[in-house]
Amino acid sequence: MNHLPLIIKREYLTKVKNKSFIIMTILSPVIMIALIAFVAYLSQLNNDKVRVISILDESGLVQDVFKSTETTVYNKLEGMSLEEAKIISKETDSYGLLYIDRFDDIETVSKHIKFYSEESPSITFISDLEIKLGEKLTNLQLRKNDIDIELINTSKISVNIAQESFTGEKTSTVDSIIKLVFGLAAGYLLFMFIIIYGNMIMRSVIEEKTSRIIEVIISSVKPVQLMLGKIIGTSLAGITQFIIWMVFGGLLMTIVSLVLGVNLLETETPQQELMQMASEGIDFKYLFESFKTSLENLPVMNLIIAFILFFVCGYLLYSSLYAAIGAAVDNETDTQQFLFPIMVPLILAVYIGIFTVIEDPHGTVSTVFSFIPLTSPVVMLMRIPFGVPLWQQLVSLLLLIGTFMFTVWFAAKIYRVGILMYGKKPSYKELIKWIKY
Amino acid sequence: MSNLLEVKEVSKNFGDFKALNKVSITVPKGSIFGLLGPNGAGKTTLIRVINQITMPDYGKVHLDGELLNPIHIKDIGYLPEERGLYKSMKVGEQALYLAQLKGLSKAEARTRLKYWFERLEIGDWWNKKIQELSKGMAQKIQFVVTVLHQPKLLIFDEPFSGFDPINANLIKDEILRLREEGATVIFSTHRMESVEELCDDIALIHKSNKILDGKLIDVKRQYKINTYEVGIRTNNKESLEQELANKFETSIANFKTLEDELKLNIKLSETDTPNDLLNYLTSKGELSHFVELIPSVNDIFIQTVKNN
Numbered sequence: 001m002n003h004l005p006l007i008i009k010r011e012y013l014t015k016v017k018n019k020s021f022i023i024m025t026i027l028s029p030v031i032m033i034a035l036i037a038f039v040a041y042l043s044q045l046n047n048d049k050v051r052v053i054s055i056l057d058e059s060g061l062v063q064d065v066f067k068s069t070e071t072t073v074y075n076k077l078e079g080m081s082l083e084e085a086k087i088i089s090k091e092t093d094s095y096g097l098l099y100i101d102r103f104d105d106i107e108t109v110s111k112h113i114k115f116y117s118e119e120s121p122s123i124t125f126i127s128d129l130e131i132k133l134g135e136k137l138t139n140l141q142l143r144k145n146d147i148d149i150e151l152i153n154t155s156k157i158s159v160n161i162a163q164e165s166f167t168g169e170k171t172s173t174v175d176s177i178i179k180l181v182f183g184l185a186a187g188y189l190l191f192m193f194i195i196i197y198g199n200m201i202m203r204s205v206i207e208e209k210t211s212r213i214i215e216v217i218i219s220s221v222k223p224v225q226l227m228l229g230k231i232i233g234t235s236l237a238g239i240t241q242f243i244i245w246m247v248f249g250g251l252l253m254t255i256v257s258l259v260l261g262v263n264l265l266e267t268e269t270p271q272q273e274l275m276q277m278a279s280e281g282i283d284f285k286y287l288f289e290s291f292k293t294s295l296e297n298l299p300v301m302n303l304i305i306a307f308i309l310f311f312v313c314g315y316l317l318y319s320s321l322y323a324a325i326g327a328a329v330d331n332e333t334d335t336q337q338f339l340f341p342i343m344v345p346l347i348l349a350v351y352i353g354i355f356t357v358i359e360d361p362h363g364t365v366s367t368v369f370s371f372i373p374l375t376s377p378v379v380m381l382m383r384i385p386f387g388v389p390l391w392q393q394l395v396s397l398l399l400l401i402g403t404f405m406f407t408v409w410f411a412a413k414i415y416r417v418g419i420l421m422y423g424k425k426p427s428y429k430e431l432i433k434w435i436k437y
Numbered sequence: 438m439s440n441l442l443e444v445k446e447v448s449k450n451f452g453d454f455k456a457l458n459k460v461s462i463t464v465p466k467g468s469i470f471g472l473l474g475p476n477g478a479g480k481t482t483l484i485r486v487i488n489q490i491t492m493p494d495y496g497k498v499h500l501d502g503e504l505l506n507p508i509h510i511k512d513i514g515y516l517p518e519e520r521g522l523y524k525s526m527k528v529g530e531q532a533l534y535l536a537q538l539k540g541l542s543k544a545e546a547r548t549r550l551k552y553w554f555e556r557l558e559i560g561d562w563w564n565k566k567i568q569e570l571s572k573g574m575a576q577k578i579q580f581v582v583t584v585l586h587q588p589k590l591l592i593f594d595e596p597f598s599g600f601d602p603i604n605a606n607l608i609k610d611e612i613l614r615l616r617e618e619g620a621t622v623i624f625s626t627h628r629m630e631s632v633e634e635l636c637d638d639i640a641l642i643h644k645s646n647k648i649l650d651g652k653l654i655d656v657k658r659q660y661k662i663n664t665y666e667v668g669i670r671t672n673n674k675e676s677l678e679q680e681l682a683n684k685f686e687t688s689i690a691n692f693k694t695l696e697d698e699l700k701l702n703i704k705l706s707e708t709d710t711p712n713d714l715l716n717y718l719t720s721k722g723e724l725s726h727f728v729e730l731i732p733s734v735n736d737i738f739i740q741t742v743k744n745n
Contacts, residue, residue: 010534212521219488219515220538433452
């Protein structure tokens with residue numbers, strides 16, 4: 001008798017009807033949006049605060065560099081010693097004191113600029129000062145050497161390399177960014193999915209053990225069926241939750257943006273990247289066009305098919321391990337030692353994805369790890385937007401499916417024995433012994 | 438009468454541990470079969486083999502003449518000793534789910550559940566969650582779920598634990614009624630008085646081996662000790678006691694009487710008959726008590742386990 005649909009239905013319905021699940025489903029996007037809005041609000045607040053910077057310029061060279069703005073007020077001090085200036089800037093509650101000493105030549109001046117402050121200033125603030133002062137002093141130096149600044153400015157040429165693959169596909173920097181975003185999003189999604197719903201499966205197995213209903217159930221169904229039903233049912237509940245999060249989250253995001261008049265999306269990387277480029281003088285229309293062609297350039301079909309296959313196999317591989325762990329122990333506190341070895345490859349995969357795929361999506365490290373079954377789902381998903389040869393995808397997938405089948409068989413063995421074992425926490429040695437039972 | 442269940446030389450090892458060693462039992466159709474044994478003897482493993490939860494390493498199990506296979510899941514109802522229900526699920530939903538797992542259709546399961554819930558007067562529990570019920574209440578639900586699909590074979594492991602005397606009696610009557618309706622019952626318990634009361638056949642498992650089985654009455658005959666408990670009124674207790682002690686193997690007995698009688702257990706030698714003893718005793722005084730001591734299941738249990 002095939003009870004799988006019945007088990008899946010029960011697992012799905014109990015998860016979805018569960019109070020904490022409903023609360024989490026509704027509350028998570030609310031909390032996330034509230035958090036983003038809060039951070040956006042705070043950074044605005046930070047910008048609103050007026051920062052006073054005292055300047056004691058004894059060289060007289062950089063008087064016109066600093067012009068007060070709404071958020072920064074430059075308090076130019078004159079006719080006093082450094083010690084007096086320090087006291088005054090402390091009394092006026094300044095962010096710090098910029099001190100430029102007097103020397104004859106500009107180069108020496110540039111080497112003796114100091115910034116005094118109560119607390120160490122932010123790195124961006126200092127580099128901002130360095131850029132401003134550097135520019136000014138360079139100009140002064142140029143003028144001193146009788147070089148025409150205008151001529152230099154007009155002679156500057158900016159280069160924009162157009163990239164094209166041998167087969168004629170045009171690519172651009174925007175392209176790579178989009179690929180990166182897609183890859184990272186897919187890999188990270190899988191990672192999150194495994195952790196959240198793998199744990200949920202594990203808890204539900206433990207619950208069946210502690211409530212002692214398990215023996216009644218497996219006198220009616222095969223343990224493997226129960227395990228698979230649990231995994232599939234919980235995953236469906238997970239997908240439901242994810243879809244609700246995306247729809248609800250998107251909706252909330254729009255509403256909050258409209259109400260607060262803040263574009264929350266600005267805080268995200270790709271947009272920021274684009275804004276930066278725009279400010280650097282790339283015109284928007286060109287950017288939009290290249291954005292569009294980049295999307296069209298993505299191997300969409302490959303992406304979708306590979307995403308589904310790698311996601312499903314990778315998820316099933318890990319969730320069957322979670323189910324086996326749940327069966328092996330009596331309570332959640334005992335799970336730690338068994339969770340560790342499955343968390344290691346998972347976290348490794350994400351880091352390899354982030355660090356090496358960005359650097360070189362077809363390098364040795366990322367290629368090798370996109371073949372190793374425990375890391376391949378995450379790493380391969382991150383690599384695919386950059387175009388991975390079909391044979392590599394197929395080999396990796398076959399390896400993954402082989403491992404996945406072995407893992408399900410292995411987990412089912414552990415599960416079958418484990419669900420009827422109570423009392424002591426088993427050791428790894430005992431787990432291996434269970435396979436022979 | 439044919440046998441419903443035949444277990445033939447079943448062995449099961451867990452690693453180096455032998456849980457069952459060539460155990461065979463036969464359960465006649467329509468009987469109540471007592472499966473006895475000390476803790477850790479292998480009873481639960483045997484029950485799990487019958488339920489196809491555990492596969493035996495060697496040996497065969499036949500149910501109603503057929504080799505045990507997954508189709509038989511619907512023919513067996515099992516109430517494990519370690520039992521429970523989903524705590525946060527509603528009673529009705531849960532019972533429907535478990536019944537469907539045993540192969541009943543949803544509609545059929547609902548009709549039968551309504552009948553049983555009314556019968557046990559628990560109809561208003563349908564929408565309650567298990568965690569709102571007491572242990573005894575949950576046990577009742579479990580009992581209903583076990584018998585709902587009208588299996589040929591019912592296996593109860595300590596069915597009365599957790600019940601108060603009134604409910605334990607109620608469940609006992611239900612078990613007897615189910616037997617009347619044609620079910621066969623395997624009954625595993627440590628309560629020997631229920632075994633005396635209910636079982637037709639017993640098997641005793643000790644240290645993975647079956648060490649005793651048969652009809653309860655035959656087992657008792659086999660363990661007959663030829664001893665009689667007697668009470669006799671006499672003026673001279675000491676001298677009579679002495680006289681009897683010389684003639685038979687005696688010991689002091691303990692039972693309630695109205696007068697101050699001499700109370701003894703008297704064991705007959707193989708050549709003596711009860712009638713000889715009776716005649717002898719009536720000549721010595723006024724006999725008020727004469728009962729053959731039948732070994733209790735409890736005695737048989739302890740004696741057999743100790744001897745092995």
